[in-house]
Amino acid sequence: MSAVSYYTAEGLKKLREELDQLKNIERPKASQAIAEARDKGDLSENAEYDAAKEAQGMLEMRIAKLEEIHANARLIDESNLDLSKVLVLSNVKIKNQNNGMEMKYTLVAESEADLKTGKISVTSPIGKGLLGKKVGEVAEITVPNGVLKFEILEISRE
Template identity: 85%
Template sequence: MSNVSYYTAEGLKKLKEELNQLRDVERPLASQAIAEARDKGDLSENAEYDAAKEAQGLLELKIAKLEETLANARLIDESQLDTSKVLVLSTVKLRNKQNGMEMKYTLVAESEADLKSGKISVTSPIGKGLLGKKVGDTASISVPNGTLKFEILEITRN
């Protein structure tokens, strides 16, 4: 069974652009490389042909995976999201109870995660631990070096 993934409009647009790039640019280039290698003679001893065929197979696999991801992608209507608890696309302000440090994360789909810009995946340990929590709740999150406790200070939408 396929997994449904939720995306922002920006994330869905990036997926579609990547798929179009693979279909419209990379696929014809792979076919051209195979044709050029085929023209060089005996296919049984043609390493260039074998490499081109393998590259085409990997490209087709990547295209198929992206098509499946897009088929199971759902656009999130941000106006319909509840701000009383942590959900996908929530921006959450947290305080680490051990050291008092405050941080802010936005929970996004796995493919949109970017820690540098404060976007973490809902499937990450912290993302999973925060889902469903409300302001004032404490989230206990198991990480490889123990358990972190975060207090939810604020939940907003961008």
Template identity: 80%
Template sequence: MSKVSYYTPEGLKKLREELSQLKDVERPNASRAIGEARDKGDLSENAEYDAAKEAQGMLEMKISKLEETLSNARLIDESQLDSSKVLVLSKVKIKNQTNGMEVTYTLVADGEADLASGKISVNSPIGKGLLGKTVGEVADIQVPNGTLKFDILEISR
């Protein structure tokens, strides 16, 4: 079952570059490694050949998965998004009701999530809890150690 994912232009470009790297650089390297191992003699007892074939299989699986992801990827048109509620690509400033800490997150697709730069996945517990909320609402978010309550302070693009 294919699952549609939404990406920014930068995220889609990054996926395409990764696929290109795998196909144009990694795949020929894997084939070369298999050829070199094959030249070393008896294949039935050649661990180097077996390892090279296994690595090639893993690479092909990764390429296939990335191609599937790209085929189901959709580019987000930011001009069409409603900025009154939290959606993909929304920059949301929230306040934890428990400790008063304020944090700003940008909600992005799974492949673009990077907590260090403040980008969280829309499929993460916090991302799911924030989707559809408006300024002034309280988001009750289920996390492994209970429920967190966040005030939605600000939504921007």
């Protein structure tokens, strides 16, 4: 049994699009590659056929994994989220107590995390440490380099 994953509407849409792409475009391409390789003759010494079969196997594994994730995906109802503390989909402005640097992150599901766009996973050490904190509280987060202290400056939803 796989764990339930929570998604934003945007994240769930991306998951569905990727699954559709793999099933409706990539799967027929893989079948076509196998057919073309099979037509080239002796299968016992046909590296192209072996490669096409292996690629198809990898594709089917990816499709199965995405179908499992999709089956266990739940859409987050943003209207019921508490704005007073850090939760999934919170935009959090934090201040590193060690160096005074301020950062702004959005906490999202693991599959939607993208540090370049400021989205961190709620399952990451920092994400876990921030969950449930309120403005003014200090989150002490243990990371491989030691302990980081972040003061929660602001919590919002956008």
